[in-house]
Structures are given as C-alpha cells and as structure tokens.
Amino acid sequence: MSNSQKAAQPTRRQLLTRIGITAGSVAMYQAMTKLGHAAGTDFTSPPDLGGAKPGTTVLVLGAGLAGMLAAYELRKAGYSVRVLEFQNRSGGRNISLRGGDTLTELGGATQTVNFAPGNYINPGPWRIPYHHRAILHYCKQFGVELEPFLQLNHNSFVHSSTTFGGVPQRYRDVMSDFTGYTAELLAKAVNQNKLDQPVTPEEKHDLLFAMQTWGMLHGKYDYTKSDLVSRRRGFAKARGGGPEGMPIPSDILPRGEVMKSGLWAWMAFYMDYDMQTTMFQPVGGMDMIGKGFAKQVGDLVTHNIEVKKIAQNTEGVTVTYKDMANGGAVGEAKAEYCICTIPLPVLSQLDIQVNAAMQEAIAAVPYASSVKLGLEFKRRFWEEDDAIYGGISFTDQPISQIAYPSHGSFSDGPAVLLGGYMFGPAAYDFAGMLPEERIEHALMQGAKLHKRYYQEYMNGVAVAWSRMPWTLGCCSMWSEEARRTHYKALTEMDGRIVLAGEHASTIGCWQEGALLSSLSAVTRLHKRAVGSA
C-alpha cells in the first residue's frame, strides 16, 4: 500500500482481511467473533402435507435415513408407501459394527468383527452437530437417546512427522503457543504502527487489548515462558498443596517449529461450523437412529431388492427389480410417484428414465473414497497412560487421525477406538489393501502416537467405503463447477421422479443433508400430487 492511502480509514472487512493476511486465519477468526454471525440448517419443523388424496401411491428406493424419513412423513399424510432396499438391513450408511457382525466387500474379502460385547465402531456417520436441527428433531421424536460426543480434547495429540523430532505434541501446547506467537506478532505490528494502513486509535486500543488477553502476552506484548502462559498450556511441575506445592512453568515450543509444523491446521478444523461443539452421538451406536426410523416404517420396507430400471410415463412410475431373496426373480413395482435415494455411483449405472439434464447431473457427482478403522484394545491406555478422554488426535500420516470413544470413560476391559479415518490419496491407498494390511498399516502409524499400541491391540475392522457394494463410495464429492452446473437439475422433480439423499443437499456427507433433501422431496412431491405445483 502506498503512503497516499494512509489517510483512508479501513473498513471492517479490510481490517479483517489485513489481520488474516498478517496473522493467519486464527487471529482473523478471533477478531471476527466480535462481529458474530451464524445460521443453522434450514429445518424448522416437519413438513405440513395436509390435504393429500388418501392412497396416492409412492415408491421409495432405498431404506437409508432419507428413504425412511420420506416413507414416514408420506404415510403420516395418508400416502400409500412402499420402500425397496438392496441390503438385507435398513439404515444405509447409518451403521454400526459390533462383535459377530460380518462385512463382505467388493473383491470378496469378508471381515468378522470380534469386538467384546457392548463395543462398537461407527464406520459411517459418527457425530451430530448441535445445529443439525432435523436429525436432532427426529431423534427426539423417535426416542433415540443421545449423549455428548467429545469432539475437541485439549489433551489429545497433534503429530507432525517432520517437526518437533516427530514427537506428538499436546493440542493444548500447540494451541497456546501458536495463539501466543500470533498475537505477539500482530500486537507488535499494531503497536509499532507497522500495518500497511492506519487503524483508528480506538481499534488499535481494542486490538492490542484483545491480542494481549487472547495470546497471554507480557510487557511489551511478549509471548514468553511464564506462570501466566502455563495457566493455559500447563506447568512443567504441576500445581499442588502445601509447602512443595509451588508450580514451575513449562517451556514453550520454538516459534519457527510451531509455524512450520502446520499443526495449527487442527485449530482451524474445529472452527468449521459443522465441527463446532456441542456434538452428540446416539447411546449404543449410530445405528440406533436407523433402528429408530425402522421402528416407524420397517413394515413398509422390502429388503434384498436390486433395482434394475426406473421408468415413468404420465400415469406413474414402474420399477423393475431382481428379488434376491427369491433367486433373483424379476419383478415390477408400480406407483404414482417415486422418491429415489439410490447413491449416485450406483444410480448412474442404472436405467432411469429422467430428462437429459438430470441424467448428466447423476453422472457428474462421484463419491469420495474414505476408509475407517475400528481397533479394539485390551484396555483404555489412552485414558490410563495419556489422560485422553474422548476427542481426536491428528497426524500427518495416512491414517490422519485417531479418535477415542466418548462413552465408557474409566471402564475396565476392552475398548474400541477409531484407528484411522481418511479421504483423498490415503483413502484410495488403504482401500486397495486387504483388510488385514489396512490394520497393519494403521497399527504401525498409530504406534507413533501411542507407545503401547501393539502390546494392547486385540482385533480390528477396516471399512473401505468404495468397496461397499451398495454405495460404491463414501459420499458425494461435489466440485464447485458441478454444483453450479448440475445441482438444480439433480434436485428438481422430473415428471414423477424426485431424488433424495445427502447428494441432493448442500450439507453433503452429513445425515442432516439426507434428511433435509428428503423433506424437500416429499414437500414438492406432495404439492405436485395435490395439484398445487
């Protein structure tokens, strides 16, 4: 910026942008919280489907959450609903694995889960943000008990293979030091009038006060080893009682290493709206939600149905299928309307009679590959040895993270943690391994964070979503271009067919997106059926 611009007062946005560039997104975020703005998902209440002509028929394809919610709301409104499902279970990607379960993936590998009674892993969705109003609403309505999901744990590890000698650091220490150093740099720049544009005296005062308090700065805005800083990052010699109770402050990490480590990325992670606390999980496993939905509409569902063709004309929809429970016998189901929740990688290979724009849209959204591992250990060493109760440790290794159970703290006996959860290249790589190889690699990488990993390991299961026969992937992967070009065509009702599922929402990969797309679909179908649209 030239000097001639100094006279101009910065707008708030300019100020924020400058803070962002100078000090990184964390400081930017901190400054932004003073402005405050946020909004939840657009769920307010269940749809009003009044005035339906009783007995109007609807075929729902897929008994995941989107399909089952559509069936529930439509039947309640007087529609005659039938649900066809490929699997021999309902729930779709809402699934939990427990001891005795078996999982056969494409390629033929079958895993048998050997977890102890009561233990489980959620290979699909595993947490629910407090602002995902639709799923919270239906959990309450269907009696699905929720408990807190421990998302952010300051005592978990963040691990960079290439900094701090590859030694895992506590989130708390990196958070304290990154915050402190960033605040120090920004405060000194502001105090010495080194920003490239003037800040009003009021803003300067406010910023300095904020940085000093937020960063725990001393004197002339220094971030240094001190009792004050140790009240955030913990003491080297812990606080105690009596004459020997005086604490000794902890050393701070070197600034260059903190910045270079990239570990600040995990601070930003928790700032994403969908990753913010408070979060919830169903008591006993995520599939309690699917089971809660199935309790409402299970009588409408026919399992083991492999859809081959979806045709429509002005009278209605005809679905041709193979009934796998009856030797693959070909059958037909007819209805006046159809809600299709079949995952797009499958749907794009089926014969579906919709307009060209929707056809193109169906083929334009691949699903991400993702792998999740559930590992059972003899005891909760992460609690007993490392004082980690729930939360997530992040690593730059392919496993990406280790997440600890939110429930059952302090209990004895075997416990299950999430031993890896990855997308992108690491997921492609893990998906291409045999299940036992995935576990071998997960143990090798996890042992970099927990010394006792191998000694305590009992058994595990490794779920590669691209190899699940019924989804061929984890969840929709939209490019910005595809969203601009294809989203409208994908979601608009075409004749008597409308699509639903997380892929038909802007909350992709979340159960909330599946539910909201379903509510949108039934609402539009209803308007159409009663002749008001």
Add this chain to the structure above:
Amino acid sequence: MRRFTIGFAAAAAACLCAGQALADAATTSTGGGVAAVNGQAIFQHVCQGCHMANARGAMGAGAGFPALAANPKLEAAGYPIAMVENGHGGMPWFNGMLSDAQVAAVVNYVRSHFGNNYKDQVTIADVAASHGAAPVTER
C-alpha cells in the same frame, strides 16, 4: 511392505487449496499427495481401491467398477486419459491430484498389462493437452 512417503507440505497444500475435505471428514489432511511415480505403483496406490488388484473390477448393487483388464475401450488412449482426468459417474476426477506425468505413467501401465497389449505410449504432452484447470472440490 508398502512404503508411504509423507510430505506435510503436500498435505497442507492439499488441505488449503485442493480441498479434498468433506463435511464429515474429520480431517482436511489427506496424509500427503500421491507419491508413487511409476505406473504400477500408481495403479496399486490409487486405482486398485476400486478396480481391484487384478484390474477386473467388481459388481455390487446392480452396478460396480468396470474391469480395466482386457478392456477394448482402452484402445484409443484418449479415452482412459479423459476418464482419469475428468471422471464420469462413480469415477472421480484426478485432475489436480495426479500430475500429467503420473497420469501418463498409469495409463501406459494399464494399457500394457492385465491382458491389454497396446503398443503406443501416451506422453506427458498428450495428457497435458487433454485437460484444463483442475476442478475445485467443495469444502
């Protein structure tokens, strides 16, 4: 034992730019980019997750992953290049995740293995000419 090459620089770039982060992906880290350089290694680390180690694909719910083995569609090299770069249906785009050299290497590998015996080699220039800017994945 397969070896992972870790590069946090690549991971950071991926998480901030390419944005392979998905909503319920607890992580923006991809554990680094694709380090493999030769065709066989790229096939093993990327392609066989869906197309299987023997490249014969697999069938699921009335749909699946096509076989690359003995696949006559590979005769025109432009077809596999376009599929890898742009994706279609369940096939994701790799434009932005794999370099032009990596795409050329893996296409050449698949076209000369698994019962495919095409003699012509695709070049990095062929790949470069086949695609535009990488799509931006939504975060």
